[in-house]
Amino acid sequence: MKSWRYLLPLITATMLVIPALRAAEPLSVVANGEVVGSVVVSEQQGKTQIVYRVDDNGRGPKLTTELQLGDAGIPLSLSVTGTSLMGGQVAEHYRYHQGVAEWQSQADSGKQSLTAPRLYIVNDSNPWLLGVYARALLAQPQHRLKVLPSGELSLQSLPQQVLGTGAQQLTLQVYRLTGLSLQPSYLMLDQQQQLFAVFSATGVTLRQGYEAQAGWLQSLAGDLETSRMRELQQQLAHQPSAQPLRLVNVHVLQVQQGQRTGLMSLQIKNGLISAIEPWHAGQHYPGETVYDANGGTLIPGLHDMHSHSTLDSGLWYLAAGITSTRDMGNDNQFLLDLIPRIDSGEIAGPRIVRNGFLEGRSPYSARDGFVVDSEQDAVAKVRWYKKHGYWQIKIYNSMNPAWVPAITREAHRLGMTVTGHIPAFTSPDQMIAAGYDEITHANQLMLGWLLHADEDTRTPLRLTAMVRAADLDLNSEQVQRTLSLMQQHHIPLDPTAVILERLMLSRAGAVTAGDKPYLSHMPIGYQRYRQRTFVPGLTPALDKQYHAAFNKMIALLGMMHDKQLQLLPGTDDTTGFTVLRELELYVQAGMTPAEAVRAGTLDCERYLGREQQLGSLEVGKRADMVLLRDNPLDNISNIRSAQMVIKDDSYYFPAEIYQALGVSPFALPPNKL
Structure with missing residues (x-):
């Protein structure tokens, strides 16, 4: 299960607006150097249409937005249709008419009387609208705006950047947009105030024809966020001097x-x-x-044993009491640069144990770490990770199962261990035999008992097939055989139960049990994003099955705890709140609170081999x-x-x-x- 953090600055944006401009140029969505999507904008009969498509690792939003502007450039109506990140249906509508604003989204519905149209935060948005957003903010004296349903956005101008030479030279104004979600959004407008790019340290959406500049933009985002994090560290870190x-x-x-x-x-x-x-x-x-x-x-200090570090995740972790993480896949150079900055105290963050991400080449490849094309290349990358101080190797869904024995042999020879997803068209039992030392995600373990041999886990099926667990017999021969193998080989599970709860049980207009304790404290865009349905084709009967399947997964964790199989609390997230929920779920599975706290502290350090210090x-x-x-x-x-x-x-x-x-x-x- 790969983090979708590069999508977050794109899909939590809002809508809105200003006077009509020249036709917008299409944009490419780039992740880890590869184009994974597009944004195409057109004018049709007085309406603006934005078609947003992403296909990365078998998933991504596919949305069509239509909006109609009033005289002041503020939308009088808009609609969003399509599917969200994991394939959930989207049907969002907004209308301002005769002094009344009304909206309906996955998260909520509302109605408010206004003397004039106000910017509306769209729940399922797209990168292009950030440019429209920025222009609306630029029209305000303080570059701040109150928005619907609630909250306030602000825009900060940052130093200009010059791209290209001669006739191809562009002078681009950089902005930081805050108040929408957990992280600020960075964007660039050209001299005509057209959107050139929305960018972060982990992904970029930029004007087509300039895809080669994605790496430069990621580096720029890293520099800007590092500067912000450095300032926050100076402001928030306390030392008792001598x-x-x-x-x-x-x-x-x-x-x-x-x-x-x-x-x-x-x-x-x-x-x-x-x-x-x-x-x-x-x-x-x-x-x-x-x-x-x-x-x-x-x-x-608590641990997140399944993290994907970002520049600003450190503060979120520390605020929640998490002082150690294990990074389970990242841009390698980014991570190698981040860790010394944290260790030196330049920016805030937990201790980070680094895992080396290995993926095989396929149309569904995840794009963290290294994507390899041969067994020889995979083994060479294991050596690279060892040379650069990585603790463990993580294997992903598209890896050729035939290469896994060679990968694990080399990792073990070098004193490393191996964890990961179960590659497509194989099983946990086979990967244990191939040398796995740990398994990542409860669903990756359980799919071995739920799928047919020809079903492809490189697709969202690795989530949706979990509904079949509602009828799984945990005492069946196949389940008990796998658990016995795990006992014999001392193989722990990194369940990430919290992220499965979120993906399986999140429902439009509702707040999950794991999010209730903190969500009302969060920025409005994040609050709304958390209130959505991820699974496609949901019916009342299917909803009941998903809940039963999730309860079966919790029962499995309880059974594993009874069998003294170690559960490593991880989240596939970066906020810290999910670590706290993961431990709550362990108690729900049968641990005592004392056992759950130990699972999130000393047991992790024993696994990492640092218990003499931490x-x-x-x-x-x-x-x-x-x-x-x-x-x-x-x-x-x-x-x-x-x-x-x-x-x-x-x-x-x-x-x-x-x-x-x-x-x-x-x-x-x-x-x-």
Whole structure:
């Protein structure tokens, strides 16, 4: 399951508008150097039509938008039809008539009386509309606009860029658009204010004929975001200078025993835990930076064992209490550049363990890491990953199964292990025999029991076929045979149950159980994006089956826990909120809260081989911890109450991070004494 992060700046944009311009030039969508989609704009009988198509890794939005502008360039009506990322049906409509704005989308419906048309945030949008959006904002004195259904957008001008020479030279104005989603959007307008590009560090949509410039634009996005992240790190990271840092009036969770101490005082010097001792009211600590935890609970830093790092994911992770991640596939050069910046303290972020992504060449290839064309090439890339400090190899869906034994042999020879999806037209049992040391995603495991031999998991079938799990007998011979193989070979599962919950159970106009605790705090565009149906062709009967299938997956995780098979909490996401939900789902599957916290802390460090330094709160270990307002042993959901996060010689207050990111905080910082 590949992250769709390069699509997010494109599909959460809004609509809207300004006076008519010359016909827009078509755009290409580029991911990892390859064209994976297009945006074509035309005028038909006074209406603007935008056809947006993406086909990457067997999925992507396919949308047709039609809008009609009023005299002021604001849409009086618009419609969006087609399918969203995973094939879910889209039918969105907006109309302003006689002082009333009305809309209907996957997320919601509404009606509002207005004296004039207002910009409407479309739930299923496309990159071209960001240019229209920017022009609407440029017409405002402060470059800010209140929008429908709610919220406010702002536009910041950044330095111009010059592209090409001679007659082909273009002077392009760069802008940063914020207030819409979790990350800002970057875009370029030419001197006629036509859209030239929408770009990020992981993907680009740009004018056709300029596809060769996609790499340059990604680098520019990286530079702009790095600058922003550097400024935020300077603003949000706290250091106690030469003074020790101390937390008092605090309980310490001993994850080995699953117990909480009485009220303690914990001291940190030079990034290490230097003392844990009983605390009594009235004690003084001259020459130290002291915070009163007010009876809160300290736990070790949490882990996301299935991440796809971005420049700004670090702050989201730290705010949620996640101090370590395992990157399961990325642009290799981007990741090699990112990690030293985090480790040096230039920008904020968790510790990152890097996995080397290997994919085979096919029409469905995912485009992270390396896409290989031969067994020899695949083995050579394993050596490249080892040389560059990667911890593990991750194999993806289009890999030729016949090449896997050679890949795993070379990885094992070099002291690496192998995880991944189950390549198309094979099974978990076969990949265990071929040398897999771990399996990624619960659906990749379960599809081996649900699919026919000729069914292709390179397509969205790897999600939709999960509905068949509703009738799966977990005690059947085939299920138990695979679990026995996993026991014999000590093979853990990285379930990413949270992302499967989101993809299988998200419904138009509703908020999933995993999103309810935090979604109302988020920017309006993200709130609306989370309220949609991903699975296609949904009927009441099919909806019931999907819920039954998801419950069967949770039961499988409980069975695996009973069999002492390790579950590695991962998310395929970057917000941190999903890590917290993953652990809630483990408790739902049968773990105790203490076992779930240990699964997300010490057990991960033991798997990574770093338990001598990290994973538990002990004198001499690295300072890596989260102060929770509430006790997670009472209720696992109390891990959502982070007040302070400490990583080595820096500490952060989640409330400050969330405010800087446009999110309403969840818990106040502790008091400084």
